[in-house]
Amino acid sequence: MEFSILLIVVVSLVAVGLHFLLRDRFQTYTAVNCGHTTQKSGVVYIFGRKCFGKIPKNEDGTVDYCLDCLANMSIRCAWCGKPILIGDPVTLYTPKDPDYKPDWGNYAVYSQDPLRMVGCLHCSPDAALDRAGFWVPPGEVKRVLSPIEECLASNDGASITGNVFDSGEAIPFEE
Numbered sequence: 001m002e003f004s005i006l007l008i009v010v011v012s013l014v015a016v017g018l019h020f021l022l023r024d025r026f027q028t029y030t031a032v033n034c035g036h037t038t039q040k041s042g043v044v045y046i047f048g049r050k051c052f053g054k055i056p057k058n059e060d061g062t063v064d065y066c067l068d069c070l071a072n073m074s075i076r077c078a079w080c081g082k083p084i085l086i087g088d089p090v091t092l093y094t095p096k097d098p099d100y101k102p103d104w105g106n107y108a109v110y111s112q113d114p115l116r117m118v119g120c121l122h123c124s125p126d127a128a129l130d131r132a133g134f135w136v137p138p139g140e141v142k143r144v145l146s147p148i149e150e151c152l153a154s155n156d157g158a159s160i161t162g163n164v165f166d167s168g169e170a171i172p173f174e175e
């Protein structure tokens with residue numbers, strides 16, 4: 001008798017646990033901005049490469065874009081051609097040659113005068129210090145102070161730069 005009650009309790013607990021696990025795994029959302037039905041995470045194709053994507057959830061539990069739309073907002077670095085995904089940190093270098101044009105498409109120009117192009121943080125060893133923003137929906141640069149700009153802006157000339165990949169630690173900057 002007591003054993004069967006214990007069994008029922010254990011089975012119920014396992015069922016509740018599975019329910020929460022599976023709900024998070026398979027629950028679908030209707031993205032607020034694009035209107036597509038999407039899972040929170042899953043496989044996407046970015047320039048033909050298979051990637052695992054995860055959608056950042058809003059505070060109220062909604063999502064702005066579906067996995068495919070977020071994947072389609074990816075661009076390629078203007079200097080090395082590597083993919084730049086939504087949420088990635090970027091540089092905004094000016095090419096030495098004013099007529100510079102990458103051999104591939106899908107790169108992004110941040111400004112025409114002066115000409116500044118969106119690049120990734122992988123193609124030069126100094127790029128992390130020049131991180132100037134983040135690539136955000138619907139496919140634009142959210143400008144933040146670069147670590148060097150943060151240093152120049154601080155009163156005592158010192159700057160504590162945390163993780164350059166963390167947009168939460170970056171200082172927003174309007175141009």
Ligand SMILES: [Zn+2]
Nearest residue numbers: 034036066069
């Ligand atoms: Zn969509």
Ligand SMILES: [Zn+2]
Nearest residue numbers: 077080120123
């Ligand atoms: Zn690059």
